[in-house]
Amino acid sequence: MSGPLLEIEELSVSFPSDAGALPAVRSVGFAIAPGQTVALVGESGSGKSVTALAAMGLLPPSTRVSGSVRFEGRELLRLAPSELRKVRGGSIAMVFQEPMTSLNPVLRIGRQIEEVLALHRGFDAVRARAEAIELLGHVGIASPERRVDQYPHELSGGMKQRVMLAMAVAGRPKLLIADEPTTALDVTIQAQILKLLRTLCREQNMALLLITHDFGIVAHFAEQVNVMYGGKIVERAPVVPLFASPSHPYTRALLAAMPRAELGRARLEAIPGRVPALDQMPAGCPFAPRCKLAFDRCVEMPPLSRVLGDSTGQHVACWAVETETT
């Protein structure tokens, strides 16, 4: 199949509040090709999780979502609820940040996996149970035939996230959305889970939308990177040029703030200030108040996303970069 698997265009999300609508995501657009791994990077509050939840139709009904989310050419935002449910958990699966609270505490693990198998692959009870055990073994859980009858509280955090992954791949999805899948876990467990995630993607030729704040994970995993700030994508680039020559001042600052072994004693730079609150979003570039390069136009007008001239596939939304290069 040619063309992108998932294509998001002009996606905007706002939450209603007493002070008017609060924009959480503003005109976001990116695409994922089949089997590709794309990262969505940013600090907490940058709108990356909201983007994913909006695409899946999982935000509360009071939220206003506009734009377009096309999956295999079908517009998800205008799909009938029953059709959308077939996509959710079937073609697109999702793994969340908190394995502790994301599994239902009163249902056996097996039952929670079997549910997906029955719903999206039409398995009967016996086959579903066998497949659930198989899946548990496949995600690296020892003695799965015993674990299948246990409850979530009897498992460790890492094991719960493995169960979440088993549940996610049970529907044979073409796209997996992983929202900070390792943030809540210990460092050693993080590496194991990431490795498992990569194996699963390769085996099933599954595309991955990886939502994270960790550039280390991005560097190891992603092919394409979208950097989000203040509800906007400020820079989009393939992983190699992004790390080699970050263009947006925010990306540069983030990378400078990341400790790296090869830099040795080089100074780590913190970004002054904090992410603006939703009701205090600047009119111009969201990063302008914290940006060292900001000038008048940055505060007045939001910059448009432009392709950088050097054919590396880098897109940047920044007035300063634009004036630098032209």
Added chain:
Amino acid sequence: MNDGSSDPEQLGERRTPFGEVWQVFRRDRLAMTGLVALAVLVVCALLGKLLTEWWVVIDPATVRLPDKLRPPLSGPSEVIGAERLPEFGFYLFGTDDLGRSVFARMLQGSFVSLTIGLVSVGISVGIGVLLGGIAGYYGERKFLFVRIDAWIMRFTDVALCFPTFFLILTVVALLPPSIFNIMIVIGVTSWMGTARFIRAEFLSLRERDFVLAARALGLPSWRLIFRHMVPNALSPVFVSATIDVARAVLTESALSFLGFGVQPPYATWGNILADGRAFLFDAPWLFLIPGSAILLIVLAFNLVGEGLREAMNPKLRRARA
């Protein structure tokens, strides 16, 4: 994590805690209606006390036998002398079986009913905070080889095992009937919820950073308890106290119904209602007026309490996070 959820909280940081609660509360139309009703009641109660006891303009005890069981809004008959004419010149709420003005009696009763509600809840909150606070703060110390916490909580369990209303009934029936006994008994039998709640709250507050910090600074424990812990535990207690006032007013009316309420000559809404029962078919206003009054005022307390709970909720959630 939902990125949007953290941001509304930042909005509130610019306001004071009280202002923030008020902002939310004010938009709750039901709760505001309740608050207005409560304000009216307090004014009525104070006016009632003033006009029926200290500066007698309206005398609820005036008996006018020729005018007994007059319906609301009817005028007095000619035989009533000028000194016994009702307030406003007619019977706003009608008269009872002795020809007493129901309006005057309701006015007098509003103060008594409100006092019973407030005082009994004051007693129960006092006992609850004291016992719960001791169990939560000094619970680890021992008394007669058993932890103080265990003593107090076992005692609370024992108290919880009695059927509250039956216990109130028993004690009220055995004691000489008086308004003070009723307030005390209702208060003494309903502190258990507050005590358990305060204890749980103290146990968790003790471990909270700001309390640990205050303790590390060497602040004396009374200062720790009253400046740092009690204010933090009190707002939910305040909510449940508001609702408890409503419950106490209902309990008083139930006691009156069974004949154990406040005795004459005091008029309370409960005993006006209970007396009106005998004339249910002949003079329904004797029953409907105090009954609706109780309903409205209890409803007002409940609505205000629930409104407060809602308004304090986001704050509580943040305090827990």
Added chain:
Amino acid sequence: MWRYLGRTIVERLLLLVLISIVSHAVVHLAPGSPAEVDSLNPMMKAEDVLKIRKSFHLDEPLHVQYWYWLSDLFSGELRSFRDNQPVLPRIWDRFLNSLPLFAATTLIVWGLSFPLGIAAAIRRGSRFDRATTFLAYTLISVPGFFLSYVVILGMSRTFDLPILGNRTIGVEGASAFVQVMDRLWHLVTPALMSAMTGIAILSRYVRTQMLEVIGEDYVRTARAKGLPEDEVVYGHALRNALLPFVTMFGFLLPGMIGGSVIFEQIFAWPGLGRLGYEAVLGRDFPTILTLNFFAAVLTLVGVLISDLLYALVDPRIRLS
């Protein structure tokens, strides 16, 4: 499990002893002795009062009286101060009368509260939600006997529902079917009336609980799996929302005595609550004490049952 059971039962028995001592003390320390109940009776002379005091052991110290009561209770010899009839058979009799009213009320309360509360939670903010919210507040706020009388006033002439008593007098001769129908017919109004407050309180609680659970991460997971909304609500959310209600069972049983006084009085229902009321009026200490004790036993049994049920429905709880 068995060790847990054994330990809690011993603990609860100790608690029961404490309760019996406290209730004995409360009743006996309060002024007003049963011998004075008829103090206005001109036939009662001082020596009569003394005689009554003596025959009821009221002149003995408190702990001796306590012992008399306890040993009488367990030997079944306990007799009422008023008519010298044995107490236990009478309580048992009244218990059997209260049971159908209690069961019907509980069924109505639990049967209606859950659908109402869940529906209100799912449609939060809708007209249905606001209407039930307001109705619930009103029902919580209305004095129970006031509502009952208003209903009696309005309905007794419109519908031909019997209002007083638990059966028609003289129905004993009729066939079993007629007798059962007669009893059920008498049950309708009292059960509905005493269920009102319960429905209001419980449905609010169900709504709150449901709203809390619907915001949980695992409910989002269930939606992300593509489960139909019904399955999300009833399969995933409801089971978690139901957990706290199990603990409410514990406080349900003793309501048979305390909660029913008013309604049994209004509807002339010869149950436990009314027995308690009569005993209080007559200062019938043995009956009062035994009823209190009985209520405490019911509470403790109820709490034990709810603990066990909780362990049954919540896999995270281990009894140990």
